[in-house]
Amino acid sequence: MKITDAAVYPYPLGDTSVRRLALEAEAxxxxxxxxxxxxxxxxxxxxxxSGLMIRDVPVKDVISAVKxxxxxxxxxxxxxxxxxxxxxxxxxxxxxxxxGIQSADKTAxxxxxxxxxxxxxxxVDIDLSSIIMGRSVVRQRAIHRYMDIMVLEQxxxxxxxxxxxxxxxxxxxxxxxxxxxxxxxxxxVPDVERALSGVGTVLTPREPAVKVIA
Amino acid sequence: xxxRPPTLxxxxxxxxxxxxxxxxxxxxxxxxxxxxxxxxxxxGDATTAIITPAVVALEHGHVVIRCRRxxxxxxxxxxxxxxxxxxxxxxxxxxxxxxxxxxxxxxxxPKKSPKxxxxxxxxxxxxxEVEKFATETGAVEEHTLPECTFAKxxxxxxxxxxxxxxxxxxxxxxxxxxFLTKEDLEDLNATTISDRI
Numbered sequence: 001m002k003i004t005d006a007a008v009y010p011y012p013l014g015d016t017s018v019r020r021l022a023l024e025a026e027a028x029x030x031x032x033x034x035x036x037x038x039x040x041x042x043x044x045x046x047x048x049x050s051g052l053m054i055r056d057v058p059v060k061d062v063i064s065a066v067k068x069x070x071x072x073x074x075x076x077x078x079x080x081x082x083x084x085x086x087x088x089x090x091x092x093x094x095x096x097x098x099x100g101i102q103s104a105d106k107t108a109x110x111x112x113x114x115x116x117x118x119x120x121x122x123x124v125d126i127d128l129s130s131i132i133m134g135r136s137v138v139r140q141r142a143i144h145r146y147m148d149i150m151v152l153e154q155x156x157x158x159x160x161x162x163x164x165x166x167x168x169x170x171x172x173x174x175x176x177x178x179x180x181x182x183x184x185x186x187x188x189v190p191d192v193e194r195a196l197s198g199v200g201t202v203l204t205p206r207e208p209a210v211k212v213i214a
Numbered sequence: 215x216x217x218r219p220p221t222l223x224x225x226x227x228x229x230x231x232x233x234x235x236x237x238x239x240x241x242x243x244x245x246x247x248x249x250x251x252x253x254x255x256x257x258g259d260a261t262t263a264i265i266t267p268a269v270v271a272l273e274h275g276h277v278v279i280r281c282r283r284x285x286x287x288x289x290x291x292x293x294x295x296x297x298x299x300x301x302x303x304x305x306x307x308x309x310x311x312x313x314x315x316x317x318x319x320x321x322x323x324p325k326k327s328p329k330x331x332x333x334x335x336x337x338x339x340x341x342x343e344v345e346k347f348a349t350e351t352g353a354v355e356e357h358t359l360p361e362c363t364f365a366k367x368x369x370x371x372x373x374x375x376x377x378x379x380x381x382x383x384x385x386x387x388x389x390x391x392x393f394l395t396k397e398d399l400e401d402l403n404a405t406t407i408s409d410r411i
Binding site: 011012015016017019020023024044131132133135136139168169170171172173174176177180181183184 | 234255287304305308378390393
């Protein structure tokens with residue numbers, strides 16, 4: 001089980017180089033990070049996975065982007081929009097994470113989408129930056145939305161990932177802080193552990209339901 | 215008025231946190247307001263009144279925060295949401311919690327070695343190399359800081375601690391801090407790195 005921060009944005013998207021983010025992640029108790037638009041590698045004992053964040057494009061473009069990035073080993077995530085878009089995206093083979101649920105419509109992720117996410121092993125990302133940096137209504141809305149996601153997760157058991165969306169090392173939080181912040185949305189320690197290893201879960205190929213022995 | 219006997223006093227706990235980025239100069243009062251705002255924003259007035267957060271010490275880049283016993287968890291969560299102090303971006307990394315301030319002070323106070331006695335006003339041990347250079351040469355001025363280039367731009371090296379290098383762009387407009395490593399600077403332009411770092 002690798003403890004992973006599912007989204008960080010190194011320089012030039014942020015103010016911290018990917019090596020420095022990796023050093024900081026190691027100090028904060030992470031084993032790996034998913035860095036946007038950065039080649040994969042290992043820095044200071046922390047595995048940096050390359051992440052592809054797709055946002056504000058129609059489903060057609062998502063399909064072509066996923067096709068291009070297939071077999072590249074990148075962690076592909078798509079920003080959530082309305083319910084139809086989300087269901088379509090979850091159905092695309094190769095999409096690993098659905099992000100930005102907190103800023104999508106109230107009905108963007110329902111029980112049908114949750115069932116599809118569980119079947120297709122697509123994770124839903126919990127963006128902690130909206131809890132850390134958001135204030136008043138923004139934070140309240142995010143907490144409420146994540147609590148709703150957790151209710152669906154308990155029922156359908158789709159993967160969850162946790163990300164700080166750090167653009168600077170100052171935005172990163174250690175594992176203990178993350179567990180504390182997740183307690184605000186009703187996650188207990190086993191839930192947090194499962195969520196922190198969510199990236200590994202969605203990247204590991206699923207074992208077939210029926211095993212041919214001979 | 216006689217002080218309340220110890221058995222009737224409120225039980226308190228103290229949380230030690232490191233201030234990042236290193237070398238950030240903050241006022242105790244401003245930091246108290248930042249922590250108090252974060253606590254009130256997250257937990258509301260009623261719970262903040264129960265937590266009663268207070269900044270009791272701010273020294274050597276560390277802060278000691280007081281709270282009522284049993285509310286450490288709430289305070290720690292609130293402290294993790296502190297992102298700025300008077301428009302200065304900061305982050306508080308919680309190190310430990312204790313029942314006494316003294317035990318926390320022993321964690322961050324530089325240990326005095328008998329051989330290296332420092333002059334009054336000088337602090338040794340934990341100071342980064344760049345700071346040392348600045349104090350050895352006299353007055354700390356901006357132009358005395360070593361320079362480097364990164365992404366075809368010139369930067370002043372603000373902090374250097376092990377592999378970690380914090381730089382600030384030379385000039386008046388972009389004074390944002392970049393967080394890099396020595397390896398980043400070596401990769402991009404090995405010839406322009408100062409020997410002093």
